[in-house]
Amino acid sequence: MLSPAAAAAAAIRAAAGSPSAVRGAHARLLKEGLVHHSPAPAILVSAYAKSSLLPDALHLFDETPRRDLYLYSSLLAAVSHSVSPALAIPILRRMLSADTLRPDHFVLASIASVSARLRSLRLGRQLHAHFVASPYSGDDVVKSSLVDMYCKCGVPDDARKVFDSICAKNSVVWTALVSGYASNGRSDEALQLFGSIPGRGLFSWTALISGLVKAGESVSGVELFVEMRRDGVRIDDAFVLSVVISGAADLAAFVLGRQLHGSAMRLGFLSSMIVGNALVDMYSKCSDIHSAREVFEGIALRDIITWTTMVVGEAQHGRAEEALALFDRMVLAGVKPNEVTFVGMIYACSHAGLVQKGRQLFDSMKQDYDINPGLQHYTCYLDLLSRSGHLLEAEELIATMPYEPDEATWGALLSACKKYNDAEMCIRVADNLLELRPKDSSTYILLSNVYAVNGKWDSVAKVRKCMTGLEIRKDPGYSWIEVGREFHLFHAGEVPHDVREEIMGFLDEMVLEMRKRGYVPDTSSVMHDLEENEKEHHLFLHSERLAVAFGLIKSPPGSVIRVVKNLRLCVDCHTVLKLISEIVQRKIIVRDHSRFHHFEGGKCSCSEFW
């Protein structure tokens, strides 16, 4: 026979997950007068949290007269998994000062999780010091959460030290460290460690593949997924699929992406929201915005990520009207936009010249949704103002905003004042930018061009010196295209031998046709001390042109050409691709560093906003 308290605990645990059942259990405890008897409040707090009712859990916590360690650790665990892990800090303070309790191993593990979620190495190290000096310093679960914390905070070497101190290592801690190495760009160590895991399961594979994709090594991620399938690992949940689909998105691997869509269907994960979200993003990044929309419309339950992914997709494809309409639908559906949604929305307005609408959205962030605009929002908003010619207002914004402008902020203003030929402001902004010592080579090129156009040759020399001193070279440009089932990668200035004649012949023919239409090369993006005709030759061999030429030669007549470039399209290539789309009457879509350009009939979807 169970005691009344034990019976109550069992009833609450059974109710966890269902809000109404947990509330019912709470009401019964109130009636029976058991609600303040430990461990009932602690178990109720966990049950509320598991039913997505954190506010109820916090309320109950405040109402409980005697708060013991059990109650604190339940609440801290709940908060550490919630959307606002930072809430743990005041709770911890209250525990230490108001209730003078010393943290036990449960509390320590939760605080390590909180530090990991907040990416706060300072808090994590403080916690580690407390742990070492505590009576729980041998606890392996706390050590595991410290391993995860150090990985998430970007110091896998510190994680390794804790890992090595664990006597009986289980799959949880192996997985944490593999994920940590991979996502911090240490793929060799991740693979080596992965190879030594006893009994690798789906979790470890997912951690490894996900880490590689996160670190930008999507090719290895996809290869490992193939190996995982060959190994016969059963796909019991949707996580690994969502990860590998996002790898395909990153690579713009359209054929692979469609295959994965098929696999998701066969394996029965098409109704999974995370898979649906990843598919929307994949189609959008593979430049097929219509399929992205089709998948989106088919998703029955949409969360904020579903909506935001679609909004951002429409924005990057330059479809501002669609993005705006989606935003209204989202709000009507009762989904609250987050900070990423607003980045997408302001971006959409910026790239369509919708100044009033963008202004309204920027103001609405704080007023209607209680979201404090971050530096990115200010930069997006400044981009909107300056692109549309409101240069002074944009400069004023930099002076009054509550953040220090960074490279991107000044860069946005610089390209706008260059566009509107405001020489004075150009120099002012360029000087500010040079002070910052940008890391991106394209910024230096922009700077140098601005100084050159304004005859400030001493500053041009200074920029060059800076670049040499910091060993910054122009990032090598490359583009790729998927033809049939194969990828073809093109580097600027390098034409593969086997197709050299065809490509050069095709491009020569295009130049002749283009010149008839008034084309004059714009060599301002070439930063070499070269003669004009040599500069033109450089442009002629830009990677995106080689890839597009290859696609037009090798793909079926009438098919859409989809190319991805690692950098931003240069001004001249933009003009050339518009002309080529008109001459050959084909649709060409280029995904560059920041957006999509749909070239058709001599026009680009970006309407020169890029």
Add this chain to the structure above:
DNA sequence: TTAGGGTTAG
């Protein structure tokens, strides 16, 4: 009661 793998921007 505590620890690991997931989808959106830059």
